[in-house]
Amino acid sequence: MRQADARTGTGAVPPDVTGTEDTLELRLTEELLALLGDAPAAAAAREDASALVGDPGAWGPVTTSAGLFRLVAVEPERDLAVISRWMNDPAVAAFWELAGPESVTAAHIRPQLAGDGRSVPCLGVLGGTPMSYWEIYRADLDPLACHYPARPHDVGVHLLIGGVGNRGRGIGGVLLRAVSDLVLDNRPLCGRVVAEPDLRNTPSVSAFLSAGFRFCAEVDLPDKQAALMVRDRAHREHL
Template structure:
């Protein structure tokens, strides 16, 4: 799935449903999936476990400056109405392009939930309240990998902050750092967490930089010029 932008402090990390490069349409054989699996307990937990990213639902909650935070895998029966409401916020819809009836968001979630686990949609729960939507995905298996020097197990992050009250206060920065740390803690083969905000989106790039990501390069994606942002495992204690 190609994202058109990243807008963390105003609430969005974007998505393009119209582009020709769709992660979930890149079909992989079972043998190839086995080679790409993490080979740690989460990956072997059973047929329902998303082997390519792990299971964020088992990742421990973390204490942040904004409060206790955890990731909860999306359950459409419980979460669809809320996520669809967020997608219809004009500030979000501009970038994610998922405004409309709940069926639009449902289809977007379904493509991930019935896939091979390379992208896992989650709610971000802060202080016991769901307030953000995340996609944790295998960047090395994403069309993004065609546009930068990808490394095996590179893991990507997309973020949408749902509540207006949590935007523009530095919450995006705090949570980006927390989730990047969760990825690195629970995906031992992942050496880098990546993102691709639109170059025009200076608040988003500022949030990523403040969260310990570094600007790596400008990349031309099908519908935007993006900033490749990278948080390296080797440098995580120094940024």
């Protein structure tokens, strides 16, 4: 279960991904929240401005049906070799397109670590063993936002399952639900978690559906035809 990031590009929002649910949303400014006496929400707005995604490694472990799981921020000196090995798995390389020497993976990860915090690469550790690679990113500040009706504070996820033994067992869906719950619990201004797996990657799309995401549209990205998947905060308890 894996997916590549949207490559830089521009383009109009496809007509089939717009809708009333994306055009009738009203967001209160921090100034108005202060006038209304909503101090916690105003404080959350200030906090979000200073940390675009935050520190997923500090979000704590969660108990899932697959075991105890947590996100750990990537440290290249410690993690580059294992992530590069996963990227060279043909099943992963078909969608991430990062096969090659460790320098290829390093060139993908290091700019995120040196950036402004809008994309955070993480290892997924299940039962004490690193077994997946994640990118938690601000989708509304990503090139992806050119291709769908983005909302402020949308958070996106990219995922690959590293070990073959962890694929095809439903673990991807379990962990996607856990991570999207972590995002919604720790990013109070985020109203929804989004993803854009390759349409050809049927196991990935199925995992998102089992995790409570809904399929919204097909999206033409510069490097792939993607399935726009969304998990809404408002409906998280019902899916």
